[in-house]
Amino acid sequence: MRDKIIQAQNVSFQYEDGAAPAVDDITFTVDRGEFLAVLGRNGSGKSTLAKLLNALLLPTAGELTVDGLRAVTEDDCYEVRKSCGMVFQNPDNQIVTTIVEEDCAFGLENLGTPPEEIRWRVKAALSDVGMSEYAEASPSMLSGGQKQRVAVAGVLAMRPKIIVFDESTAMLDPIGRRDIFAIAQRLNKEEGITVVWITHFMEEAALADRVIVMDAGKIALEGTPKQVFSQTDRVLALGLDVPGMMKLADRLRKAGLPLKEGVMTVNEMVVELCRLK
């Protein structure tokens, strides 16, 4: 059995003014090194879940362990946050200084890391996201995608084991989106960082190891992208979409073509159709 880096057992969270719990009695685990996508319509509890994972919120019920630390009391919350970094949706809301490298150093400075170490860690982090040449630039001159890369670097400098991306590509253009997704994939594959990728883009979720779909605070669907997206009607009823090629495959099958299950990408579709020709 693979090592479980996140274990959630009957976790709930209720906001003080909330009528129903935002996260409602959910149980799941995440493997170390996994790329997990979390889907769900607006208000389904995705962001609340993200904030629980790095102890920005503490569960109102249930047991949650993140990298061996209990994320249920304030005792360990700083340790949890070091272990589990977070990249938010709006790049403008997470930049605090006027120079890129200072922004990346912000977390480490607050931990009292020696200046020499801060310097090389920030340098390495900026190089990791391809922003070295902007180290001394002002964040205000950067594009949205570049600002998000700086935000990722700031998290990387903290050496987290897990990074939660909470719709980090929602406000970016296609290039910015591709960049940030590629960076997350590379950190996952090459550096073994566990990634929790919250998104509204089905094409991104299709490339994850596993998908969780939230609805009304609960886990509505869970499985590999193929298992989840093959339940087309269910996925649509949950306010989501299925990748375009799966929709097309569905229609071709209904028209009588013997397409194999699980065709999700243009490449797979071309191969499959050429086989049938």
Added chain:
Amino acid sequence: MPIEVKGLTHVYMPGTPFEARALNDVSLSIRDGEFIGIIGHTGSGKSTLIVHLNGLESSSPGVVFVNGVDLGLKETDLIAIRRTVGLVFQYPEYQLFEETVEKDVAFGPRNLGLSEDEIKARVADALRMVGLPQDVAGKSPFELSGGQKRRVAIAGVLAMQPSMLILDEPAAGLDPAGRREMLELIKGVHDTGVTVVMVSHSMDDVGRYCDRLYVLNRGEIAWYGTPAEVFIHEEQLHEIGLDVPECAKLARRLRKSGFDIPEGLYRTDDVCEAILRNLRKGSDATC
């Protein structure tokens, strides 16, 4: 309310080290009743372009005519232009400010000096057009969900009864169902005879809804035409950071692999039928 843009050039912070040419010799024309898509990556000049269309910005060289009126002339009544060319900024929900939804939507009409009855009627109409129940009128806009707030903001523009609606990324940040609803809402507005200009990053969305597209790159119009005419340039679009709809990609790849598929297909229906025609020769291909 046709719009004609000729040779528009806009430079930000001229004469400083940060000087940036946002628009360079841009010309375009928008006819009454069209649904136009404007696409381009961040920094391509889309947002700069649309604020010229209702005279929020003016530049030279270049001219913008709305209904034949030159927006650059001193005597032009820009207030009147802005009443007819409604502009919905990106994330317009951040612009809500009033205590109630009703007051927020009524803000524009009230400034027009309309009667209370007329204002009430316009607010009710606008809320209906964006698909919000009338009972949200008395609520604070800040109690609503993100998607509902955005509808309130659009209602505020519709309450001015513009004959053209320009929207900057109206579906950004919404979930897939919210995105479909928002686009259907805009289509509904277009169906009432309003000319629509929609800025978008999504080729799928503009492919589905727009009559014609303008692709901006580095402040210049790189391509324009019907979606089919634009999507033919898949490789070049990719180079400037844009994608074509997946079905357009598929059609092209299949054509290269020896399938008989005409150029310019991008709709799922059309591609589906073309595939069936290839694989089931002789029999009827319906999808």
